[in-house]
Amino acid sequence: MEHLEHIKSLYSQYLAKTISEDDQKELIAFFKTGSDAELDHVIGELDQHEQISASTLRPYDQRAGHILSHIRQRTVPVGSRTRSIRVYITVAAVILAFAFIGYYFYKIYNSVTDQEPHMSSIYGDDVAPGSNIATITLSDGSVIDLSEDQEGIIASGSALRYADGEKLFDAGKDISYATLKTPRGGQYRLTLPDGSKVILNAASSITYPTAFTDIQRKVELQGEAFFDVAENKRQPFIVATDQQQVIVTGTTFNVNAYSDNNRTVTTLVTGSVLVQSNSTSATATLRPGQEAVWSNGKLETEEVNTSIATGWTEGVFAFQYTSLAEILPQLERWYDIQIDIHPIPNEEFYAEIDRNKPLSTVLKAIEKTSTVRFEIKERRLTLKKK
Numbered sequence: 001m002e003h004l005e006h007i008k009s010l011y012s013q014y015l016a017k018t019i020s021e022d023d024q025k026e027l028i029a030f031f032k033t034g035s036d037a038e039l040d041h042v043i044g045e046l047d048q049h050e051q052i053s054a055s056t057l058r059p060y061d062q063r064a065g066h067i068l069s070h071i072r073q074r075t076v077p078v079g080s081r082t083r084s085i086r087v088y089i090t091v092a093a094v095i096l097a098f099a100f101i102g103y104y105f106y107k108i109y110n111s112v113t114d115q116e117p118h119m120s121s122i123y124g125d126d127v128a129p130g131s132n133i134a135t136i137t138l139s140d141g142s143v144i145d146l147s148e149d150q151e152g153i154i155a156s157g158s159a160l161r162y163a164d165g166e167k168l169f170d171a172g173k174d175i176s177y178a179t180l181k182t183p184r185g186g187q188y189r190l191t192l193p194d195g196s197k198v199i200l201n202a203a204s205s206i207t208y209p210t211a212f213t214d215i216q217r218k219v220e221l222q223g224e225a226f227f228d229v230a231e232n233k234r235q236p237f238i239v240a241t242d243q244q245q246v247i248v249t250g251t252t253f254n255v256n257a258y259s260d261n262n263r264t265v266t267t268l269v270t271g272s273v274l275v276q277s278n279s280t281s282a283t284a285t286l287r288p289g290q291e292a293v294w295s296n297g298k299l300e301t302e303e304v305n306t307s308i309a310t311g312w313t314e315g316v317f318a319f320q321y322t323s324l325a326e327i328l329p330q331l332e333r334w335y336d337i338q339i340d341i342h343p344i345p346n347e348e349f350y351a352e353i354d355r356n357k358p359l360s361t362v363l364k365a366i367e368k369t370s371t372v373r374f375e376i377k378e379r380r381l382t383l384k385k386k
Helices: 002-015 021-033 036-043 059-074 081-115 306-314 324-335 359-368
Strands: 135-138 143-145 152-156 159-162 167-170 177-181 188-191 197-200 205-209 217-228 237-240 244-248 252-257 263-270 273-277 283-286 290-295 298-303 316-323 348-354 374-377 380-383
Touching: 002 021, 197 205, 217 306, 244 252, 244 263, 252 306, 263 273, 263 306, 273 290, 283 290, 283 298, 306 316, 316 324, 324 348, 324 359, 324 380, 348 359, 359 374
Parallel strands: 152 188, 217 237
Antiparallel strands: 135 143, 135 177, 152 159, 159 167, 177 205, 188 197, 197 217, 205 217, 217 252, 237 244, 244 273, 252 263, 263 290, 273 283, 290 298, 316 348, 374 380
């Protein structure tokens, strides 16, 4: 009897729309195996109290309500209790089946719309900005998807935890190195084993050892990153890219070394760095406010406004007489779009734009001081036909 009261309670929870998935499965199993007497005890008063009605059904159960109404109209009260009970078993099974199916598609629909909401703008479609998306690959081949709700991770030997202290992973064995990688439309922060901090921009990766045991602290970079290096004069910190090496002891600087750009730019904010070319004997020692540009086999130094190079770390696009040809690749990587503009108009822009706004916001700011007009269609940016 205690079991039947439990089932009756589950049935009441179902009608009240408060039943859990596990309890709903238990209820269905009971309807399939229960005896006539047991079923009578649970739903015997169903018709009298009209517990199942359109008002008690979830939105995706409405069709079941129509089926119930149809069955009631066709059911003539007779002395056979078994027939009545079996009718309601059928009704209950139909309702529960529709509940499961409806809930399943409801969850799928919502997960899809949450992942890829449709956005529109005066340019046609619109595109949301990038966010905290990254993976980390360990030297044993393990790949970990990092939480989009977190900003960064802290590396300590083979252990990883999120910046808020939440434990992420502990290999429990020797892991010699790891690679943090962001896709287009992603960025992430990393605290290295020596306490140095890195902000990794979109479509970039950094490979680092799980412990700095050599005479130098060396990491490998592809793409763009901002470094805040923990000072250690006895153990220089080296950022190696395809075209150059940056050697420091403790400083803050930005390195832009995307493979699709035939140049590497190192911008020094504080401290001092030595930039060395991989292919020539060229070197450059930078002071704060200087930039070293490697391009076409040459390494040149110039005075700059460092906020232009580092604005992305503060959540802004910073343009200072920046050409459209330089701006478009930034938009392509951050918004994960395809640029289909040929030839690119020869125009320059001076602006500071919030990087966390939709693409349309950036395009509006560009158009204010430009003759170009844009269109967006399915993540493809083109010029509007005149």
